[in-house]
Amino acid sequence: MRKPWLWILAIPVLIVVVLIWSAGRSADIPKGSYLVVELKGDYAESANPAFFGFLFPGSSRPFSFILSELSKVERDDRVAGVLLKIRDLEIGWAKGQEVRAAIQRLSGKGLRVVAYLETETLSSNLEYYVASAADEVYLAPGMRNPLIGLAAEYFFLGDFLEQFGVSFEYERIGSYKTAIETLTRETMSDQNREMTEWLINSINSQFVNGISQSRNIAVDQVKAAIEKAPVSLKKVQELGLIDGISSFSTLVDNLKVEVINARDYAKVDIDDLGFSADLSIAVVYASGPVVTGKGTDRINGSTQINSEVILEALEDITHSDDIDAVILRIDSPGGSALASDIIWDAVRRVREVGIPVIASLSDVAASGGYYIASGADIVVASPGTITGSIGVFVLRPVLEKLLKTLKIGTAHETRGDYAELSLLTKPLSARGRKRLQEEMKQVYERFLNRVSQGRKLSKDSVDLNGRGRVFTGIQAKRRGLVDVLGGMDIAISEATRLLGYEEPQDVLLISFPRQKSLAQQLGRKILSGASDTILSENISQIPRELWEFSRIPVGSPVLFSTVIPHIR
Secondary structure, three states: OOOHHHHHHHHHHHHHHHHHHHHOOOOOOOOOEEEEEEEEEOEEOOOOOOOOHHHOOOOOEEHHHHHHHHHHHHHOOOEEEEEEEEEEEOOOHHHHHHHHHHHHHHHHOOOEEEEEEOOOOOOOHHHHHHHOOOOEEEEOOOOOOOOOOOOOOOOOOHHHHHOOOOEEEEEEEOOOOOOOHHHHOOOOOHHHHHHHHHHHHHHHHHHHHHHHHHHOOOHHHHHHHHHHOOOOHHHHHHOOOOOEEOOHHHHHHHHOOOEEEHHHHOOOOHHHHOOOOOEEEEEEEEEOOEEOOOOOOOOOOOOOEEHHHHHHHHHHHHOOOOOOEEEEEEEEOOEEHHHHHHHHHHHHHHHHOOOOEEEEEEEEEEOHHHHHHOOOOEEEEOOOOEEEOOOEEEEEEEOHHHHHHOOOOOOOOOOOOOHHHHOOOOOOOHHHHHHHHHHHHHHHHHHHHHHHHHHOOOHHHHHHOOOOOEEEHHHHHHOOOOOEEOOHHHHHHHHHHHOOOOOOOOEEEEEEOOOOOHHHHHHHHHHHOOHHHHHHHHHOOOOHHHHHHOOOOOOOOEOOOOOOOOOO
């Protein structure tokens, strides 16, 4: 009797065998060739892609791979240039700025960088912003004008949920701690609007100035071009924003060079390019919402910051003789107050044994994400990083009306004056609410103390920049919350500087937490079934903050930032 499920299991294994075999083959890089790098979709803050991630829609690829390959090109005198094929991106402005910086380094080394845009969204501001750092920019003939100006949109579900009998009680420290507004209000608060305006103003300034510098066009001219938003691509070219309109194949033909794809170039061993590591730096990846415990791995690449996993990684580092410094790479909107504090304390212990810790902030390091960063020796952020949000809230659903509507009866018994805090079927009494307020104050005070101690700032100054306020990286630096502006390369430079080296050094980066073996990940996937994949596919269709809240126990002090603005 045939067993078709055996073939289903065998196919991924065969694919992996083929990939391992092909990876072992050396690459032939012709002198004067151009490397073709395709940028599209989402990129996760991790060292390696998840095993079998290619089997699941929406799987994230590691952002570190893009940075490392472009860095490798800097050393390879066989490569004369890079051809970037940019499609629709699902990254933030900080990652975009890191790619721009990598492009600029290549140009500074004398390599020619050509960017080719092939996007189909109504707005491709970020994609063009990345491309504009190249020496030349070309658009696909069927594209729209990529520049129409930035926009951020929010949804408020308070009235919608109320009609079903679902309401929320909450306590928060700081009127700028606005994540709760998505579920509790029907309109944007004045504080939320104020904060949104300063964030989008900062991003817009970086956006316009970056294009101006890269394309050698006056800032006023860039602003005027965005305001006009011409439909004709010929007009876009006349304004100096692009160098031409061409199909990709025609562009390659016109370059008159041999091209090599990124998959083949990945086979090039960096040791063959003269790399010789002087230092070993651990890169601890902290990506996703902050939660307690070990959590569960998602084989398609979606991540969360599990306190126990990060704790174990940092403890391993403290007992290692091979690690010279640590880069804590953070991409997180926050999460559990308890988990954030556990990680902050683990960072402190690494520093106590004499190992420098540099926090490198990616697209977002807000609230709990900033909490864990504040314990580092140095905090590095891109100008467009979203960070800060020093504040706390508790969100408690009340289902009394919903249950009555559904004709579901309830009953409860409590022991203890404040046991009502655990109930979902009735509003809190005045006494219970006061108890919740006192807890929030205590968590906020601890947050202030941790940032004050880690950043060497007065508690009053931290509070002044706290109360839930969110900043871009450049705004946070002005307030002392960030030390240095830049991406991963700057974080590495800061680490080597703390170790006493004045000149750049070759550095071996060792990723933590350690990647699980193929057998471990496959075994976990077989045991967990397909529910994990279904969840990952479905959550991409709803606002990010809603599914992220589901990972935090109800009634726990939460350090999520404001709803992260999706500025496009």
